[in-house]
Amino acid sequence: MKIVTNVELAQLLRKVAAAYQILDENRFKIIAYERVADSIEHLTSEAKDLWDDGKLNEIPGIGEGISHYLDELFRSGTVKHFDDLFKRVPEAVFPLLLVPGLGPKKAYRLVKEFGFRGSKTVISDLEKAAKAGKIAPIEGFGEKSEEGILSSIALYKKGAVKENRMELPIADSIAKAVITYLNNLREVERIDVLGSLRRMVSTIGDIDLAVATKYSDRVVAHFVKYPHEKIIDEGPQGATLLLHNGRQVDLRVQDPATYGAMLQYFTGSKNHNIALRELALSRGLSLNEYGIKKVSKSKVKSQKSIKCDTEEAFYNTIGLPWIPPELREDKGEIEAALHGRLPKPIEPGDIKGDLHIHTNYDLETSHDLGADPLAVHLDRAEKLRYEYIGISDHNPSVTKHTVSQIVGIMKRRKEYYDRQAHGKPVHVFVLCEVDIQPDGTLALPTEAFAYVDAAVVSIHSSFTLAKPVTTKRVIAALTAHPKVRIFGHPTGRLLTKREGVELDWKEVFAVCKKRDIALEINALPQRLDLPDTIVYDARKEGIRFCINTDSHAVSHMDMMRYGVSVARRGWCEKRDVVNTMVYNEFKHWLIR
């Protein structure tokens, strides 16, 4: 297999780690490979591109050894050392690692015991063995292991296991339902959503909740009575349920006196927590979910731990200010906190307008119209306390009209919106979302630009062109007309469905910077486009953003907060986002 993408690369490195684990290699070597796999997964750019630029060593966790192997990989397509390693482990082991509860050691024992061959059939072979009662007698296994393997395989087959992530609103609504249920219990003092949902990651794996209570047993007992498919875990500190919808909910309970440590621990991210614990250790402190202990030379000095009832207290005890959850990804936030350089992330209330709204006005586009008229959107905008909105209908179809027909449509539309908007408390900008055609030209004739205040340009077709071609295409579009002010949903990704286009972001950033074009942060939960990692990179280059909902119905206008959370994860402050400007300033920025 030719390794190209970060996902494949991370898989390869995890496979190396698993093989080393089976061969009882030094466990820190194993951790080293897992760490690199992890940081490659979290990379904003392709590792291959970094290698091209000779910057492989900038990836955290990559040193001389792994760098040398990856060099061989990118050069020749294979790594002899890895191939030799894999020869020492039966191929059938690796598919078993996808079954929950099976790690390298157990998977290896099973493969060796039964002599499984062929990675394609191994899971069904194992299922047969379990059903025949052949696993329980193996040393180290037992009745329960056999049952566990069977139910894990069933889950695996249902697809409920790996990479089955959900969009934010779905996670929100599941969390809300469970919280409502738990709040019926008097013993619950406080409930919080933690984990990736609190950090507002673009897709959510499972729901993490924490409860502050003095009666943990009662809360856990109540929780496991919530309608479920299966209890995955249960203990005095919490429990994990698999719901009927295939989603997992993880609950932790904790005494209010130490709740701050729990909030911090269970919010993650894992990498943030690891980095935080390493920092704490260097200062003679050991962190866990119950509090902070003083240590010396990896020995606990006193058994008494410092209790923190709030997260602020927890961070302060380590000597740091509180870090907003969206920043906790080990992307330099701890360093920034140490030096008092944490950003003050943008808040939903900073948004003064939404510039990407589709109404039901029919301008004979080949794309979707919105469902609601301008007036309805204006009412909503007023309730949201916006000063202005922008109507960004799709351009009229270019194949079904002549240039003069399009100019006519755009002129009539402009006049219509101007009449409708007259005298309203919320200002209306008449924009247009213009297709970036495969050759980089815009799907709106130059003459028609006279009837728009500005244009949002977006890709809606040919998503899979080669990177240099797409880059050229986008740059051509961004520079095609001075009224191009916003680059709409720049990657074109649809979460869990479609990968975004490949772009040379450095080049795109440079053009945006020069022409002061804003990159859209599309707040639609299926998009969340730009991805937060690219927002982070772009912001460092001084690029500004416009957070829009891309509403096709008035209810979509309430999704703005998801876009704001992407900006927060990208370390954006108010000043990094153009639609936080007051009307006059914004108008001055927008209209060229």
Place this chain on the structure above:
DNA sequence: GCCGTTTTCGGCCCGACTGTTTTCAGTCG
């Protein structure tokens, strides 16, 4: 195998739960 405001050697985040065990290894988050 990585890495350095104590270090180029000697460390490497922390704990819960499970199952099969009489003290622990494996897996997970």
